[in-house]
Amino acid sequence: MKNLNDITKNNAFNVPENYFESFSLELESRISEENLKKKFGNKNPFRVPINYFENFTVQLNSKKGKIIQLLKPWLSAAAGIIIIFALWQFLLTDIINTNKQAQNHDSLQTNNSSFIANNTLNIDDIDIKYLDPEVNAFIDETDASQIYEYTNEDSSEETVNPEDESTYEYFIDYADDNDFTELLAEL
Amino acid sequence: MNSAASVNKIDKHLTNKELSEAFNLIVEEYKERLYWHIRKIVLIHEDADDVLQNTFIKVWRYLEKFNRDSKIYTWLFRIATNEAITFINNKKKKSEDSFENYEETLSNSLESDDYFEGDKAQLILQKAILTLPEKQRIVFNMKYFDETKYEEMSEILDTSVGALKASYHHAVKKIENFVKQY
Structure with a gap:
């Protein structure tokens, strides 16, 4: 910097936003305020009872204590409600779970029934394996329905057809072999 | 203890989560300033006393949550102002119920108030x-x-x-x- 002429003469200072716009309003307020103060003063016209501030803390603490005492039954009640609610929730969850299990069981049964209803089990589809390789070979070679007939052959009761000739012959043979009176007695 | 030292001490207690100590100091430091702020709004001493106590009860209740974004002084005055406004509104409601004008009643009672000098x-x-x-x-x-x-x-x-x-x-x-x- 060589001399003063090197410095621009621009105003480097600024004012708060809307300062000049609100200035006259503020000035007017100040004048009115001054007039009021001249007439009425701004001394606090109120007072407090003797030792009010000295005793205030004691009063406040007793009020605080009273509030705590007042809140205690409510807090106990709230705690009780929370416990009941928690128990209820626990029981409710338990009941819901039991119901869900029962429902699952029911739906499983329904599913099973519908599965059975919808899926016919074909005996030929069952792959049966026995320890004895000869039995296995026989099963593989034979149709399953034949095996069924074969295995039930002994247990099946012979049906008697009265019109069948063999039945008639059977009764004749029976009559020859047994005394007829005995036969009548048996009947 | 001067005001600045007291405010620092309150701050320290709040930082250390010593709420009871902080609260006691707050009451001691601000009870008079808050009282006069409230009194000028509600005018009657008994009402100001009620509002001041309610203010401190609220301060005590929410001190733990005071996030210190604002100054403690600002926070206290804001609570006190709101408490005073709520108190006035309740009184106004009661006055309306009994067909009275709250401001008029207050103005009349001021004349006979022992604590107005x-x-x-x-x-x-x-x-x-x-x-x-x-x-x-x-x-x-x-x-x-x-x-x-x-x-x-x-x-x-x-x-x-x-x-x-x-x-x-x-x-x-x-x-x-x-x-x-x-």
Whole structure:
């Protein structure tokens, strides 16, 4: 910097936003305020009872204590409600779970029934394996329905057809072999 | 203990989560300033006492949650102002229920109040203040009697400085007009 002429003469200072716009309003307020103060003063016209501030803390603490005492039954009640609610929730969850299990069981049964209803089990589809390789070979070679007939052959009761000739012959043979009176007695 | 030292001590207690110690110091430090702030809003000592106690009960209840974004002073004055406004509104509601005008009742009771020691002129001024809407009344009291800075008021009342200046201007003009009658 060589001399003063090197410095621009621009105003480097600024004012708060809307300062000049609100200035006259503020000035007017100040004048009115001054007039009021001249007439009425701004001394606090109120007072407090003797030792009010000295005793205030004691009063406040007793009020605080009273509030705590007042809140205690409510807090106990709230705690009780929370416990009941928690128990209820626990029981409710338990009941819901039991119901869900029962429902699952029911739906499983329904599913099973519908599965059975919808899926016919074909005996030929069952792959049966026995320890004895000869039995296995026989099963593989034979149709399953034949095996069924074969295995039930002994247990099946012979049906008697009265019109069948063999039945008639059977009764004749029976009559020859047994005394007829005995036969009548048996009947 | 001076005010700044006390505020530092309150801050320290709050940092260390020593709420009981912080609360006791807050009561000691701010009870008088808050009382006078409330008293100028509600006017009657018994009402101011009620509101002051409610204010501190609220402070005690929420001290743990005070996030210290604002100054403790601002936070306390904001609670006190809100408590005073709530109190007045409740009283107004009760007055309306019994077909009374709260401001008129308050103005009359001021004359016979044992704890009001103002002269006739001061009584007129208080009556004039009572004609103002709540917010204007608070702004007027804070500026006229306590000479609170607009910036501080702005933080407490959560209102812009411009709006507060306008509010004060209206209040002063209304009071001027009112006192002209006397």
